[in-house]
Every structure is written in structure tokens, then in C-alpha cells.
Amino acid sequence: MTTHNIGSVNIRCPDCGGDQFIKDGADGDVPPAALAGATCAACGRIVSRDEIEDQVGKIGEVFTNLVGDAIRKALRN
């Protein structure tokens, strides 16, 4: 099982390449739009949850491979 910490993953806006996103509803009321994705702080584009997960998935694959390699090397010793 793989977990992703969004805070440490560099998600970029598909439109402007910005990496700052606004996530509403941190405490309490979470509007449906916030659950669906995040808003780019630079251009205001709403990046869908699918787009975010797509990017996180790609980064996660690389990360998982790196960790997998490290574990395999450690087990070999």
C-alpha cells in the first residue's frame, strides 16, 4: 500500500505551471468544489481531482520504484 503526502509532492497547474494551490474547507465546511480538486493560486484554474491524482500517481510510481530499489538492495546485504 502506498500513501501520498500531497504537501511534499510537487503538483503543477496544467495551464500556468504554478505550484501553489488553494484548498478550501480546511476546517469544517468543505464545499463540493474543494472535494473535486484544487484551485490554482496563480491563474484560478480549477485542477480536477483526477488531474491531481494523475500527477501524484506518476510521482508516486517513481517514488515507489526508488524505495523498492532501496529495499531490495538492503535485503540483499
Ligand SMILES: [Zn+2]
Ligand atoms: Zn495556474
